[in-house]
């Protein structure tokens with residue numbers, strides 16, 4: 201074999217095996233310690249949780265680029281790894297794994313769609329380490345956990361490097377595909393909160409995925425509904441279908457066609473059919489044409505809306521399809 205053919209292999213082996221991707225590894229116990237640790241490295245360190253997205257990104261480090269000076273691992277920060285309920289709010293730490301969400305009976309009862317979306321992320325090994333915060337911070341518009349958080353009307357808590365700590369609508373965390381409002385070299389996404397479903401409220405999530413697909417779905421759909429006292433009228437609802445735009449968004453036009461309406465199969469069919477033309481999803485090179493996604497919008501809405509409504513009427517919410525990924 202000519203040296204020209206051997207060399208790229210050696211370079212790649214050297215980069216993969218011998219050159220570290222980072223130099224130091226820190227495991228702070230508090231959000232403030234994590235912020236202080238990031239600040240010390242002045243942009244040369246990066247926050248890590250499960251590492252399932254980050255390590256893949258880091259393996260694509262260009263030749264000659266310096267490794268990170270440090271990784272700051274937030275999975276030992278207790279306020280970021282817990283799920284709790286207070287008054288009407290459910291809090292889920294950003295470093296809570298998809299598996300912990302799937303195993304949480306509180307989340308299943310009060311935010312069923314989140315269990316259904318986290319329950320199909322990757323395979324079991326990925327779900328055991330990958331976190332909800334990583335899903336949001338990675339900022340892909342089709343992230344499964346993200347889609348349900350948007351439908352739940354969730355808020356995200358961010359500890360910014362300038363010392364401000366604030367709650368923002370989760371939709372404000374996205375600037376474009378893969379571009380977060382956060383800079384993971386200096387800011388920390390602490391957690392999420394959303395109102396737990398009450399009587400007459402429920403949620404559901406389903407997605408379309410290639411059988412051999414490993415990362416993101418062709419299309420995901422999460423719905424949260426609130427029925428009136430008679431359980432015949434859709435008093436309020438939120439629908440997130442992703443990816444449609446460059447960032448995850450609510451399907452406001454579809455919601456408007458349903459809000460305040462008397463529930464019927466015919467209404468759902470009509471609105472689901474109209475949604476195909478209203479939403480205009482993006483095409484993706486590897487996953488789907490825009491036309492196929494449009495078609496699947498109707499299919500998903502015809503499944504997910506009736507499921508959420510049935511749960512709201514019965515008051516019984518058992519997550520479906522979890523662990524099939």
Ligand SMILES: Cc1cc2nc3c(=O)[nH]c(=O)nc-3n(C[C@H](O)[C@H](O)[C@H](O)COP(=O)(O)OP(=O)(O)OC[C@H]3O[C@@H](n4cnc5c(N)ncnc54)[C@H](O)[C@@H]3O)c2cc1C
Pocket residue numbers: 246247248249250251252253254255256274294295320321322323326329330331332333334335336337338342343344345382383384387388389390414415416417525
């Ligand atoms: C085989 C495989 C299958 C997958 N399948 C799916 C799938 O079906 N659906 C899906 O949605 N995703 C999927 N993913 C993507 C990934 O697993 C998820 O997005 C996961 O939730 C990322 O979480 P993490 O903790 O591993 O993030 P990490 O890789 O640790 O971090 C991701 C990014 O977010 C930043 N970050 C992480 N946590 C924080 C924080 N608290 N504050 C600030 N910044 C932070 C990191 O710096 C990094 O930039 C898959 C990945 C793999 C490898």
